[in-house]
Amino acid sequence: MIFIIISIIIVFVVGTLVTVQVIVPALTEDSKPVPKEQEQLPTPEARTSTEPQPLTQHSSGPQLTIQKPISKLSNSDNLENQLLAEMQGDAPQAESQVLTEVQHSVEPKETVLSRLQLSLKNIYNMPSEYQAIADQYIKNMDQVYQDTFTLEDHPNMDKITSFGIALLHQYANDSKQTYLPIVEHLISKINEQLPQGNELVHLPTKWNQKYYFFCVRLTRMLAMFEILSTNESIKTICHQRIYQITPFLWKSLEWDHLMGIQNAWIAIPRLITNFLKETKTYEKETQPNHIGTLKQIMKVEFLKNIDAINLDGIWIEKSCIFNGVATYWPLVESGTFYASVFRALGFEADIDDVTQKILDKILHPSMDIIPLGLFGRQSDIRITKTLKTNWSNYQRKAGLDIGIFPVAGLGVFKSKDFAFWVRVQRWYIAGYEADQVDFELAGGWIQMRKLYLKSIEQSYESMTWQKIKMQPGVISNEDGSDDFEYMKPQKEEKANYPMDVISHVGTLMDEGRRVLYWKNEYKFKSLFGMSKITEFGVCTDNGLVMQMEVLNKTDKILKIRIKDDDAHGMEFDCRCSDSNQKCNNGFVTVGKNDSIVVNWRQVFKKEEDDHPQEVTRTTKGHMTFKFGGDDYVIESRDKLHFVIKNSQVLLAGSFEKSLSYIIEYGYKNRAIKFEFNPNTLMYKAII
Secondary structure (H helix, E strand, O other), rough: HHHHHHHHHHHHHOOOEEEEEEEEEOOOOOOOOOOOOOOOOOOHOOOOOOOOOOOOOOOOOEEEEEEOOOOOOOOOOHHHHHHHHHHHHOOOOOOOOOHHHHHOOOOOOOHHHHHHHHHHOOOOOOOOOHHHHHHHHOHHHHHHHHOOOOOOEEEOOOHHHHHHHHHHHHHHHHOOOEEEHHHHHHHHHHHHHOOOOOOOOOOOEEEEEOOOHHHHHHHHHHHHHHHOOOOOOHHHHHHHHHHHHHEOOEEEOOEEEOHHOOOOOOHHHHHHHHHHHHHHHHHOOHOOOOOOOHHHOOOOOOOOOOOOOOOEEEOOOOOOOEEEOOOHHHHHHHHHHHHHHHHHHHOOHHHHHHHHHHHHHHHOOOOOOOOOOOOOOOOOOOHHHHHHOOOOOOOOOOOOOOEEEEOOOOOEEEEEOOOEEEEEEOOOOOOOOEEOOOOOHHHHHOOOOOOHHHHHHHHOOOHHHHHOOOOOOOOEEOOOOOOHHHOOOOOOOOEOOEEEEEEEEEEHHHOOOEEEEEEEEEEEEHHHHOEEEEEEEEEEEEEEEEEEEEOOOOOOOEEEEOOOOOOOOEEEEEEOOOOOOOOOOOEEEEEEOOOOEEEEEOOOOOHHHHHHOOOOOOOOOOEEEEEOOOEEEEEEOOOOOEEOOOEEEEEEEEEEEEOOOEEEEEOEEEEEEEEEEOOOEEEOOOO
16 A cells, blocks of 8 residues: 555656556456455454455456656646545535544543444434334333344344344434333344354354344444443443454454455444453554554545555545445445544544535435445335435535546436436446345346436336336346346355446536447346347437447347336337337347347437437447537547547546546557546546
């Protein structure tokens, strides 16, 4: 990490031509990057966490060399500072006072405990159904527990921890005395069945429940109880179980060397229990060599360049990668709890403020709709309940803007009439992630190209596979024999990766034109074997215009959905390379070993000359369309793509070097310099 920081300083200080190499890890087909063997972990008896070092391996792979003329820039011109200012400049002030570590070290424990208790107040709204359960639970604890909170005679950790966390937050809000006895009873029931011992490495097989419920939600619930309760016997159980599950700041059960928000999930409950029960251990574990990574997570240190060490985390252009998957679920699920208690302990944290800014970039200002797959694996497409529960103080400041998130391959288009999201495949990011419950929705995550119309917002429902395959852009088996059971993991989660990816996403906002465009070429063995899908698309305020080509290499006939039955009042057109197919039923079929090209559009006005009417390809396979009388070609070259307007190179887009202030690239034997725009995340030709 030190070397990376020094390198960035050198690049921005030295006023010379610098050559930067981006080393990209190689992936085997349909696989996830695998780190080399990790260092031997300290023994559990050590009891004090040692800060794990970043994995330092680099897999061999293609290299991209970009020449960057860098002049000496003032702080106001420094691109990194511009991006950080945009991200953090108007961050809301945290309610909890942040103290220096020197001040914190001399504070009485009672003062910090009082601040911890206040940090849990008014940051969470208990779902209304939990109040009814609580009213019944306090009357007949054993019976309600058995009826509601067990799974095959074991504690149902999903339900218990969700309910327990909600009761504890509500107690912090209103001090209603019935809540704590209920949580005490839940903790006692869990304690009766969990194995004993100093360190719990494996859960008993018969439990068959996700580690997340133990490593994250249970330890959070136990730490909260320690903060709020005066029942010393139950608090001792909480301390012992947190220590047993999380023996080090960076290790919990089988999870170890955790990075990103996962590290905060497991480390902060341990810090809390150590602060309250193990002062010497707490003092050791809050030394810089132990807690440095956690501080970088909580006071967000954005990732800046793709490398072979770690992709997980929050990127400076607001992509979020979690376990190799593009998703914002970990941030939204965390709420403000971790940041709030971390500040109460005396440390700086702004991850909650950063999350709210990201939400503003993605969410529509007035629609309760979220893009499928970007906020979890479940089928829900609405977010109001989650925000009301976990982000009770969030005030939406979203605008009707267009944005891209190059690392994740995400494009966002928000207009007064609709919201639209598209995520193109990236070879280094999983196409989708499945668990034992949610494993059928992959086609929707990858392919659905749906305009969510404001005029009929209330009619949209949660997705099922039967609904998804009726959405535009989704491919399914023509005979209805879609079977996803083989994609169901035996335990925990399974990530599935695309192959042979060529993709880009960009905007024309530098031109003042509300246009989002993308290319998405890939193979997805998990769903379609070696079939090749190539997709070009343009979204404007008039709607959606697309071209898709599918080369079917499965042993079944495939069908492509090219119409949205929900989009009342919009016009649909379809033209297929197979002249016998008229798209009358909203589908185009692709026979075995056949290839089909289909052009289709979903627009408000068919004869709107100022907006694209179709997307086509040049003889070299590059995307082309017209807008406002101008001809645009989007040309892919290496890891960049170029926007050519009326034969002149106008813009470039890249997902590999987010912080290159100026890049120089050879195009048709001519060197062209591009300057990065931190607002649009596109490069504009300057020479």
